Amino acid sequence: MRRKFVAGNWKMNGSANSIRELLQGIREGAAEVAAVELAVFPSFVYLGLVEQQLSDSSVGWGAQNLSEHASGAHTGEVAGSMLQDFHCDYVIVGHSERRTLYGETDEIVARKFATARKIGLKPILCVGETLQEREQGVTEAVVERQIKAVLDLEGISGFADAVIAYEPVWAIGTGRTATAGQAQEVHAFIRAKLAQLDSALASQVCILYGGSMKAANAAELLAMPDIDGGLIGGASLEAKEFLAIAKAGC
């Protein structure tokens, strides 16, 4: 039985004060949704604050990105080992905003995934199609290509401790959520693709949905057999809303 996982991707939002307040709210409500794993993903600069506030709680944390390199002359980049200094459990790789705004290719994302795993950070691999790709009927081909880049580098065992987040680009920050049926279809496709290589691993792998997920639509999405949780953007910036999404998964 896969445990539900609700993760808050804060993106480039928050301040030290707002984060303290948000974390206090999440901590206060976490016990009520203990059946669900919770984690938050602040900007790098707030990882120390988040660690300080959450280290004695059941809520985990991670970063939104990492460098594919271990160290060296990469101005402005952050190495996985630095994330370990802040005891991150997870790191998001290949978010669509990284792919589209910062030119991260499937190959770069795969290398970041490998870098994270090599040092024991659990990668959350984001995949998903644009609206144009969905309308062209190539959703499955796009998602398969994005996953194949990781499989080519890491093999199926690379997914043993990893998480996949299906985030249709057209649903991110738009208020336009995929229907539960649309999301389930892609989640089942991903699981089936992995099952062709290792069915036991595929049945264990956690596949999150992301894209305008909120308390009002979470129950329907989380009731789907292959949707194991959510990667939440906007709605994770309010403790009450974030916890209500988790509650829907209990």
Ligand code: 13P
């Ligand atoms: P929204 O929930 O704001 O649509 O963002 C989803 C997302 O990109 C999470 O990584």
